[in-house]
Each structure stands twice: as structure tokens, then as C-alpha cells.
Amino acid sequence: MDNGKQVQGPVSFVRVLLKGLLLFALVNLLFAWWDPGGLGKLSAYNILFRGRERLPFGESPSQSYNLSLLDLDAMFASHKLDGLPKPATEYRVIVIGDSSVWGTLLRPEETLAGQLDAAGLAACHGRQVRVYNLGYPTISLFKDLMFLERAMDYEPDLIVWPMTLEAFPLDKQLTSPIVSYNAETARALIEKYGLSLDVHDPALVEAGFWQGTIIGQRRNLADLIRLQLYGVMWAATGIDQVYPSDYTPAQVDFDPDESFHDFEPPVLDGSQLAFEIIATGLQAAGGTPVLIVNEPMLVSTGQNSDLRYNFYYPRWAYDQYRQMMAEHSAQGGWTYLDLWDIVPNNEFTNSAIHMTPVGEGYMVGQVGTNILEKACEAR
Amino acid sequence: MTLPHILIFGAAALLVGLLTRNRNRLYPMLAISILAVYTLQPALPVRGLDFWLPTATLVLAALSWFVTASPTERSLRGQWPTVGLLAGIVAILASTRYIDLPFLLTAGRPPQVQQVAVALVGAGLLGIIFSRAPKWLLGVWLVLLLVIFLVLKTPALAAMAGSILRGWTQQSRELASAVDVRWLGFSYVAFRIIHTIRDRQSGRLPAVSLGEYVTYVIFFPSLTAGPIDRLERFTQDLRKPLSLTSGDLLRAGERLVVGLFKKFIVADSLALIALNATNAGQVQSAGWMWVLLYAYSFQIFFDFSGYTDVAIGIGLLVGIKLPENFNAPYRKPNLTQFWNNWHMTLTQWFRAYFFNPITRSLRSKKVPIPIIIFVTQIATMMLIGLWHGVTWNFVLWGLWHGLGLFIHNRWSEWTRARAAAWAITKARQVILNVSGALLTFHFVALGWVFFALPTPDVSWKVLLTLFGAGS
Numbered sequence: 001m002d003n004g005k006q007v008q009g010p011v012s013f014v015r016v017l018l019k020g021l022l023l024f025a026l027v028n029l030l031f032a033w034w035d036p037g038g039l040g041k042l043s044a045y046n047i048l049f050r051g052r053e054r055l056p057f058g059e060s061p062s063q064s065y066n067l068s069l070l071d072l073d074a075m076f077a078s079h080k081l082d083g084l085p086k087p088a089t090e091y092r093v094i095v096i097g098d099s100s101v102w103g104t105l106l107r108p109e110e111t112l113a114g115q116l117d118a119a120g121l122a123a124c125h126g127r128q129v130r131v132y133n134l135g136y137p138t139i140s141l142f143k144d145l146m147f148l149e150r151a152m153d154y155e156p157d158l159i160v161w162p163m164t165l166e167a168f169p170l171d172k173q174l175t176s177p178i179v180s181y182n183a184e185t186a187r188a189l190i191e192k193y194g195l196s197l198d199v200h201d202p203a204l205v206e207a208g209f210w211q212g213t214i215i216g217q218r219r220n221l222a223d224l225i226r227l228q229l230y231g232v233m234w235a236a237t238g239i240d241q242v243y244p245s246d247y248t249p250a251q252v253d254f255d256p257d258e259s260f261h262d263f264e265p266p267v268l269d270g271s272q273l274a275f276e277i278i279a280t281g282l283q284a285a286g287g288t289p290v291l292i293v294n295e296p297m298l299v300s301t302g303q304n305s306d307l308r309y310n311f312y313y314p315r316w317a318y319d320q321y322r323q324m325m326a327e328h329s330a331q332g333g334w335t336y337l338d339l340w341d342i343v344p345n346n347e348f349t350n351s352a353i354h355m356t357p358v359g360e361g362y363m364v365g366q367v368g369t370n371i372l373e374k375a376c377e378a379r
Numbered sequence: 380m381t382l383p384h385i386l387i388f389g390a391a392a393l394l395v396g397l398l399t400r401n402r403n404r405l406y407p408m409l410a411i412s413i414l415a416v417y418t419l420q421p422a423l424p425v426r427g428l429d430f431w432l433p434t435a436t437l438v439l440a441a442l443s444w445f446v447t448a449s450p451t452e453r454s455l456r457g458q459w460p461t462v463g464l465l466a467g468i469v470a471i472l473a474s475t476r477y478i479d480l481p482f483l484l485t486a487g488r489p490p491q492v493q494q495v496a497v498a499l500v501g502a503g504l505l506g507i508i509f510s511r512a513p514k515w516l517l518g519v520w521l522v523l524l525l526v527i528f529l530v531l532k533t534p535a536l537a538a539m540a541g542s543i544l545r546g547w548t549q550q551s552r553e554l555a556s557a558v559d560v561r562w563l564g565f566s567y568v569a570f571r572i573i574h575t576i577r578d579r580q581s582g583r584l585p586a587v588s589l590g591e592y593v594t595y596v597i598f599f600p601s602l603t604a605g606p607i608d609r610l611e612r613f614t615q616d617l618r619k620p621l622s623l624t625s626g627d628l629l630r631a632g633e634r635l636v637v638g639l640f641k642k643f644i645v646a647d648s649l650a651l652i653a654l655n656a657t658n659a660g661q662v663q664s665a666g667w668m669w670v671l672l673y674a675y676s677f678q679i680f681f682d683f684s685g686y687t688d689v690a691i692g693i694g695l696l697v698g699i700k701l702p703e704n705f706n707a708p709y710r711k712p713n714l715t716q717f718w719n720n721w722h723m724t725l726t727q728w729f730r731a732y733f734f735n736p737i738t739r740s741l742r743s744k745k746v747p748i749p750i751i752i753f754v755t756q757i758a759t760m761m762l763i764g765l766w767h768g769v770t771w772n773f774v775l776w777g778l779w780h781g782l783g784l785f786i787h788n789r790w791s792e793w794t795r796a797r798a799a800a801w802a803i804t805k806a807r808q809v810i811l812n813v814s815g816a817l818l819t820f821h822f823v824a825l826g827w828v829f830f831a832l833p834t835p836d837v838s839w840k841v842l843l844t845l846f847g848a849g850s
Contacts, residue, residue, distance in 0.1 A: 013625035013632070062651070229651040232674075236667035237658065 032212035039221075040074030044228045046083025049235035053108035054133040055079060056227055058241065065233035066240045069223040070181040072150065078227060081132050081154045091127040091375045094134050094156040096147050100295055100353045101135025101162055103360075105243065108133070110357035112162070115364045116371070123375030131160075131371075138176035139167045141277040142197065146179065146189060149284050156288055158374050160367060161281065162295040164353055165321040166312050168273040169261045170196075174203040181205050193280045247350045251311045252302035258314040268320035275328050282334065289374050292336045294325055296343040296363060298352040310352035335374070339366055380419065380603055382643060385689055388415065388599055389635060392696035396627075401620040405590050406464060408598070408617075408697055413437060413468045414484060415599035420563045422486040425541065426548040429486035430473070432562045434495070437465055438502045440596040443572045444589045445509035446520045447579040452586050453510045461590035462506075466499050521576050524569045531562055533769035564602040566766065570728055571596045575610055577732050585611045600693035604686040606704040607724040613699065621698035631695035638688025641681040649678035654831045654841070665847045672845065675831050676824040680709065683722070709823070712815030714780070714787045717823060725763065734759045752788050757781035767830070772838060776829040783822055 045051045055075050058066030069075065076082055086092055095101050095113040103111035109118060113133035121129035134151050136143065141163065148159060173179070174197060179186050183204035190197050210216050234240055258265050263272065282290050298310045308314050313321075322338060329336035339362075347359030355363075380388070388411070395407045416433040423429040441462075445453055455462070473495035476488055489495070509516070530536045534557040541559025542552045575592070578584040587595070587610060595613045653675035654668075662668050684705040694701040708721035718726050734755050741751045757778065764777025802808045825842070832838045843849045 011625060011629060013628035016625075016629060017632075063657070225648065226651065229648055232652045232667075232670060233658065236652075236664070236671065237661040239661060 028213040028215055031214045032209055032216070035212055038073055040071040040224060041077050043074065043077035043082070045078040045231050046080065049231055051080030051083050052078050052231075052234060052240060053080060053114065054102055054111070054240065055136050056230075056240075057102065057137050060242055061226065061230060064240060064242045065230045065237065067223065067226055067230060068177075069220070069227060070178060071220060071224060072146075072178075072182055072185065074224050074227055076150055078231060079132075079134070081134070084154075086155050089127055091123040091129045091157045092155060093129060093131040093158045093160060093371055094151045094154065095131060095160040095162070096144050096151060097135045097162040097295070098139045098144075098164070098167060098353070099135070099137035099351075100164075100355060101133065102137045103133070103135070103241075104137060104351070104354045105241070105247065105349045106355075106357060106360065107243070108238075108240065110360060111135075112160075112360050112363050112367065115357070115360055116368055119364060119368055121368055121372055121375075123372060125375075127375065129371060129375060136178065138178055139164070140173050140176050140179060141167045141274045141281075142173035142186070142189075142195075143176055143179050145277050145281050145284065146182070146185060148281050148290075149189065152285065152288070158371060159285055159288060159290045160293065160371070161278075161290055162293040162363075163278075164295050164297060164312070165273075165318055166353075168275070168321070169263075170272050170274055171262070173197055173274055173277070174201050179203075183207070193283065195276060195280060250298050250348050250350060250352050250354070252298070252300040252305070252345070254300070254302070254304040254308045254311070256304050256307055258307050258316060260312075260314050260317040263317060265314065265316050268317050268324070270324055273321070273324070275324070278328070278334070279332060282332070289335060289377075291367070291370050291374065292329065292334050293363075293367065294322065294336070294338040294340050295353060296339050296341065296355065296359065298343075298345055298348040299341050300352075301345065312352055335370070337366060337370060339363060342366065380686070380689070382639070384419065385635075385639065385693075389689075389693050389696065392600070392693045393628075396621060396623045396696045396698065399621060401622055404621060404697060405594060405617060406460065409461065409464055409590055409594045410468060412594055412597045412599040412602070413465065414472075415602055416564065416597050417472055417485045419603055420486050421561060423559060423561060424550075424554070425544045425559050426550060427487070427490040428544060428559070430489045430495075431498075432560075432565075433485075434469060434498060436562075436564060436568055436597060437469065437593070438498075438505075439572070440568065440593045441465060441502070441589065442505055442509055443520065443575065443596065444587075444592040445506055446512055446516055447572075447575045447584060447592075449579075449584075449586065453512075455506070455510065455589075458589040461588070461593065462503075464590075465593070466503075469495065469499060517576050517580055521573060524573060524576075527565070528569055528766075529769065531560060531565060532765065532767075536769075564597070567602065567605055567607060568596055570607045570725075571610070573732065574607070574728065578610070585614065587614050591617060598694075598699065600690040600699075601701055604683065604690065605722075605724055606687060606690065606702050607728050608699075608701055612702070616699045619698060623696070623698075627695060627698075631692045634688045634692030634695065638685045638690075638692055640685070641688060642685030646678050646682035646685055649674045649681065653678040654828070656831075656833050656837065659832055659837055659841050663844065663849060665845055665849070668841060668844045668849075672824055672827065672841075675827055676709075676820070679827065679830075680705070709820050710816055711819060712812045713791065714783045714819055714822060715791075717819050718780070718784065725766075729759050729763055733762060749789065753785050756784040756788070760784065770833070771835050772829045772832060775835060775838070776826055779826045779829060783826075 056066055056078055057068050058064040059068065061067040081094075093116070095116075101112060103114070108114050111133055113131045113135070116129070117131040123129050132154075134147055136147060144161060144163065144167070148161070151159060174186060180203045183206060186204055187199045189195070190199050214221065263269060278292065297312070300308065300310050306315070309318055322340060325336065325338065328334070343355055343359040343362045347356045347362070348354060349356055391411050395404055395411065399407060416436050417430070420429050420433045423432070470492070472485055473489045473492050475484060476490070476492065530540050537557035537560050538555050541557065542555035544559060545552045545555050575584055591614050592610070594617070595608070595610050598608070598613070601608065652671060654671040655675075658671060662671060687704040691701045691703070702724050704723050706720040706723065708717050711717045711720055737758065738751060738755050741754065758781070760781035761774055761777035764773040764780075767773045798811060802811045825845075828838050828841050828845075829835075832841065840849060
């Protein structure tokens with residue numbers, strides 16, 4: 001001791017190292033214990049730069065300035081809807097669904113939601129129709145239900161829900177990554193609405209304690225940061241998807257094959273299709289009307305087109321599906337629009353359900369009319 | 380260097396530092412450096428080239444010792460352990476062609492052992508010939524290095540070299556490109572060798588052993604991105620007995636952690652939004668273009684200075700205190716100070732071996748001072764630009780900085796007295812420094828437009844967009 005001041009000895013490297021490691025372990029454990037589930041809600045979108053026109057999704061981030069991630073909070077916080085208080089003069093329409101709604105190979109303004117929004121539809125009671133895209137490129141009705149439930153936070157006046165038979169088989173409801181890695185949300189939804197899906201389905205990924213540490217969450221945390229950074233590029237360029245000049249067009253010639261998942265012709269077993277999820281969706285929407293749309297698909301005239309409509313569907317299965325949809329909608333009092341064949345073959349792009357802007361335009365007229373009808377019914 | 384490379388080399392350096400306490404650590408350092416030359420070399424499309432180029436680096440380094448050592452020091456007596464280590468490691472690496480290793484020490488499958496043996500014997504014979512080398516060989520060696528440099532840095536010449544090499548290996552010549560001859564670390568290796576050649580020519584080069592010389596040239600932490608050390612300083616550290624203290628380890632650890640954070644967190648994140656050839660054409664608004672340019676400016680700084688921190692940190696673990704390369708360059712109040720603090724070892728190198736000799740030469744011819752400054756600044760900066768690649772954009776970048784340095788020199792000459800008279804209070808000095816730093820940063824940032832983009836027309840469009848005049 002000298003003049004009351006402590007004389008500092010040389011700092012021990014080993015002590016510093018041990019302290020550092022201990023602190024790191026402690027912070028990791030605290031992070032896992034605290035479980036900051038809502039971290040994704042912290043977003044620079046709609047604050048530092050504009051929100052996205054559609055939910056984040058992309059496999060080549062450096063080119064599309066977009067990426068696929070599993071944090072639903074972060075995904076929705078990046079959408080422009082999240083930053084928009086609903087004006088009294090707005091009739092808010094939210095479109096949910098698969099990649100055909102999200103708009104694979106389409107610019108945001110070319111999608112169904114984009115074209116409907118640009119149409120400037122004026123609803124009754126002096127309200128302006130504004131349409132938002134909450135589609136997401138995986139095909140599963142349960143995924144749609146998850147998104148519909150979240151969409152309700154944004155006070156929609158109408159939900160448009162395009163769907164196709166591929167989204168119905170029960171065994172694929174929980175298998176898409178966005179569902180299986182949001183197991184807690186999925187289970188809560190199954191239990192809340194008493195769905196017949198298995199809450200212990202192995203597809204639902206159980207996150208253990210160690211996955212909750214910073215080390216365990218490193219990928220998700222990195223995705224969160226990348227989503228914010230790519231937001232800068234999205235805002236600067238308006239690009240959120242790669243638009244290749246060339247792509248493989250949808251298949252029109254087929255093998256003589258009539259298979260559809262595990263279903264056996266000639267009868268489509270309705271008990272293995274997730275019609276209950278549609279009914280649940282209507283329930284989740286509460287008093288908000290839902291417009292259910294059987295989305296357009298490519299009707300092939302190529303080889304073996306007498307057996308199959310397209311890559312996805314044999315004729316026997318799809319015809320019965322349409323019949324069932326009509327029956328369910330009649331029984332359930334759904335507002336249902338069957339647009340399965342309104343788009344000509346040449347207006348499909350790289351899949352039997354992905355359309356060109358012109359193809360989307362065919363839907364716009366029909367769906368737009370229904371939106372206006374619903375808007376005028378509402379008070 | 381990737382993160383695994385850094386961790387492995389860091390661990391290896393720590394091991395050497397701890398195990399060779401007060402003993403000779405030359406050979407372990409040389410061995411790691413030799414392995415690093417092969418491990419860091421990326422895979423190349425030309426068959427076997429990703430083995431031959433690292434081998435050429437070693438041969439070049441070893442032969443350069445014969446060329447630069449004074450005739451009395453060139454004897455192979457006492458150098459056999461180094462020769463054995465060099466040849467032994469190369470032979471072992473070549474023999475991995477026949478062994479299934481769970482990890483790869485070379486980028487691709489090594490060539491046949493007999494080919495490697497012939498190459499080693501050839502290199503040995505050259506060494507014997509060079510041990511009696513006349514003085515003029517120094518000049519020839521310098522020219523050879525510059526010619527290789529020119530070929531590697533000129534896209535058309537590099538593609539031509541790729542085409543020739545493809546012909547030798549009977550691969551499609553149509554697919555030849557500049558990437559075919561991506562010779563990792565050659566730039567920095569050449570800088571170090573040229574430094575020794577020039578210092579030998581001026582009689583200032585210290586006597587060093589073959590092992591010390593080769594270790595200096597290919598020292599693993601600074602192989603790929605510098606800093607460019609000086610031989611006399613490096614060997615001084617190398618010859619000091621090493622006894623790592625807690626303080627040394629902490630200093631090294633701090634530099635490593637800071638470097639890794641700068642490079643892999645800050646720079647790599649900024650890279651996602653930094654100006655590049657693709658997004659340059661996608662952004663139409665001035666505001667966003669500035670954001671991208673700022674991101675690039677900071678990305679290049681954090682990337683490069685992060686690597687330097689890592690190199691210095693690893694160097695400290697083996698008792699080598701590599702020189703600093705960056706000293707807060709973006710906070711400097713003028714362009715001259717910026718260049719005294721940005722990639723310092725490169726600018727010092729150019730100052731020592733290009734700028735000063737030319738200045739002396741022009742002064743001796745009684746050329747007026749402003750003209751000397753103009754010529755030397757422009758020539759030096761253009762040469763630094765061309766070192767990055769022989770393209771118009773690097774020429775423009777060099778010209779931009781050369782003109783900037785000249786204008787700053789003349790301006791400060793004119794305003795020095797006035798500025799001193801005005802900045803009599805602390806507040807005024809701060810105003811002068813901050814405004815100078817902001818102006819300098821933006822001048823440098825605008826220069827990055829040429830550096831980051833491939834062609835003058837793309838750069839010009841970006842500059843127009845930045846000032847609201849884009850289409």
C-alpha cells in the first residue's frame with residue numbers, strides 16, 4: 001500500500017482467460033434461462049427504412065437481399081404492415097397462402113396483392129381498399145392458419161385465402177421448416193382449436209435448454225442481424241427476389257402415373273385432407289370475413305394429360321377435391337371462389353401454380369369483385 | 380485467412396511460444412510458415428498449380444537468399460537444417476497424394492512425387508549456381524519479380540498465363556481466366572524480397588541465415604495481408620530469447636479478439652450492404668448510394684485492419700512484434716496524414732523504394748519543387764493503385780489520391796500560417812480538425828468508388844448518383 005492506493009501486480013493471463021470463459025458461460029446460461037422469445041420484434045424495418053412488401057424468404061441472400069428465417073416475430077416485424085396504423089378510411093385486406101400468393105418470380109407489385117392494391121378499389125362507406133401480401137412459399141394449410149392468426153393482429157377487414165389441394169394432405173401439415181421450428185406456436189394452435197393433429201408429432205422440433213443459449217441460437221441471431229442488414233439493401237433497391245432471365249417452365253408432359261401422395265385411386269379419402277383447418281381458420285378470423293379461393297393451376301394438354309392435370313395432380317384426385325371443396329363450402333357457409341382453370345396455360349411460369357403478372361391479372365378481376373362485395377356488406 | 384485458419388495458426392503459434400521458451404524457435408516457425416504457404420493457397424482450376432505455386436513461393440524465397448546474401452555469407456554450410464526442413468516438408472506434402480488424410484494440407488491432390496523430386500533437385504542446383512551469383516543478378520532478380528507481378532496483376536496477361544498452363548496440363552484453353560493463376564501471398568512475398576534486394580544494392584542489408592530469411596519472407600501470420608516488416612527488425616525479434624509472460628499473452632489475445640471482431644463481425648456484416656459492382660446499378664437514390672459507400676469505406680477498413688490485428692496478435696505469440704499498419708486513418712485531418720496512417724507499411728515501403736529515390740533524383744536535376752511534388756505524388760499513388768491490379772479503375776484511384784496529396788500539399792503550404800493564426804483557441808483547433816477529418820474522409824470515400832467498382836463508366840454513374848445527377 002502506498003498513499004492509500006493499491007499497487008497493481010501483473011495481470012495473470014490464466015486468470016483473465018478463466019474469468020472470460022466463466023463470464024461467457026454465465027451469459028449463455030442467463031440468455032437460455034431468460035429466453036428472450038420476442039427478440040425478433042426488435043426491428044429496424046418501418047423505423048430506419050421501409051418495411052417489406054412481403055414476408056422475408058430467399059435462398060440466395062446476397063443477390064435477392066432477402067433470406068429465409070424461422071423467427072415469426074422477426075418476419076412479421078419486417079413487413080410494412082407492422083409499421084402501419086390502420087386509418088379509419090382503409091378497408092384492409094390481407095392475402096395469405098403459398099408461393100403463388102407470395103409471388104415467386106414476380107415483383108411485389110405484380111403479385112395478386114400488389115395488383116389488387118394498385119387497382120385502387122374504392123369500397124363502400126368511402127373506404128379505400130388496401131391489400132397486403134402475407135403469403136409464404138410453403139404449401140400447408142396449417143402454416144396458413146399460423147399466419148392467419150398472426151394476421152389478425154393487424155385488424156384486417158377481409159382475409160383472402162387462396163389454396164390448392166397440395167396444401168391439404170394431413171401428413172404434410174407440420175413438416176415445413178417454418179412450422180416444425182416454431183413448435184411451441186404450432187402446439188399452442190393445435191391445442192387452442194382442438195385440431196386432430198398430433199402435438200407430439202416428431203416433425204415438431206423440440207428445442208432443448210442448450211439450444212436456447214447464445215451458442216445454440218447463433219444461427220437464429222445471425223439471421224436476425226442479416227435480416228436487418230438486407231433491409232437496407234431492400235430499401236435501397238426494392239429488390240427482394242432473384243429474377244432469372246431464364247427458368248425451366250412448368251412440366252406439361254408426364255409419365256402415365258396417377259399417384260397423389262399416399263392416396264389410392266379411385267377414391268380420394270377426405271378424412272386424410274385437412275378441411276378442418278379451413279374451418280378453424282374461419283373460427284380464428286372471428287367476425288372478419290374470409291374469402292376462400294381455389295387457386296388457378298396449369299391444366300396441361302401434353303403427354304398423358306388425360307391422366308394428370310399437371311405435375312401435382314392426377315385428374316381423379318383433383319376432380320374429387322373440387323367436389324369436396326364445393327360441398328364443404330356449401331355446408332360451412334364459406335365464401336368460396338373456385339378459380340382453378342381461369343388462367344391460360346401460357347401464363348404459368350416455373351410451376352403449375354406460379355403465374356405470370358398477366359396470369360395474376362386473371363385472378364385480380366374475380367377476387368377484386370368479391371372484395372368489393374364484402375366491403376359493401378361490412379358496416 | 381478463414382476463421383479456422385486463424386484459430387489453427389493461433390494455437391500453433393501459442394504452442395511454439397510456450398514450448399520453445401528461451402530456446403531457438405526458428406525451425407518450428409519456419410515449419411508452420413511452410414505449411415501455411417500450402418494450406419492458405421486456394422484451389423485452382425489448372426491441374427497441380429495449387430501445389431506448384433506454393434512450391435514456387437518457397438523456391439523464390441530460398442533463391443532470393445542466395446541472390447541477396449553477400450558472397451561471404453552464401454555458403455550452404457550451416458544452412459542444411461533449413462534446406463532439409465524445406466525439402467522434407469515439401470516431400471511429405473507431395474507424398475500425401477498417396478495417403479487418405481482426414482484433412483487436407485494442400486488445396487488439391489499434389490502432383491506425382493517424382494515430378495516434385497525433379498523440381499526440388501532443380502531448385503537445389505539453382506541454389507548452387509546462385510551461390511556464386513554475380514552482383515548483376517540482383518537487378519535481374521528484381522526485374523523477374525516485377526514481371527511476375529505484372530502478369531499476375533494484369534487480367535489479360537494472367538488469363539494468357541492461365542491459357543499457357545492449361546495447354547501444358549492438356550486442359551481446355553478456352554476456359555482460361557485470370558483466376559487460373561491466383562498466387563496467394565505473392566504480393567507481400569515480392570515486397571519483402573524487393574526490400575532485401577534494394578537494401579543489398581545499397582549495402583544496408585544485415586547478414587541473416589537462410590532459415591531466418593525464408594521465415595521472414597513467408598512468415599505465416601503476415602503472408603496473405605501483411606504487414607510488410609523489415610528484415611533487420613524481424614530478425615532482431617527472432618533472435619531474442621522468447622519467454623512469454625502473462626502480459627504478452629494478454630496483449631496477443633487482445634489483438635486477436637479485436638481483430639476477429641473487426642473482421643468477422645463488423646466487416647463481414649458491412650459487406651452485406653457495401654457498394655459493389657452488382658448493387659451499384661441497382662440503387663437510384665443519392666441517399667442510399669451514400670449509405671452503401673459509407674458501408675464500403677468502413678468495411679474495407681475493418682476488414683484490413685482486423686486482419687492486421689490478427690497477424691500482430693499471432694506474431695506476438697511467437698515473439699515477433701510486427702509493425703502497425705493502421706492508426707485511426709479516418710480520424711486524420713488531412714490526406715497526407717491519412718496516408719501516413721493507412722496501410723502504413725505499404726506506404727513506408729513505397730516511400731523508401733520509390734518516392735524518396737525519385738525525389739532525390741529530380742532534386743539533383745534542379746527541377747522546381749512543386750513539379751517534383753506533383754510528379755512524385757502522382758507516380759507513387761498510381762503505382763500503389765496498379766499494385767492492386769492493372770486496370771483503369773486502379774489508375775484512376777491512384778490519380779485521385781495523387782492529385783489529392785498534391786493539392787493538399789500546396790494548400791497547406793499556402794494556408795499554414797493563416798490556419799495557425801486563426802486556430803488560437805482550443806475550440807477553433809477542434810473545429811479545424813473535425814472539419815478537416817470530415818473532408819478527408821469524404822475525399823477518401825469518393826476515391827473508394829473507383830477502388831470498389833470494376834470500370835470507369837460504372838464508377839462515373841455512381842458518382843453522378845451520389846450527387847443527385849444519376850439517370
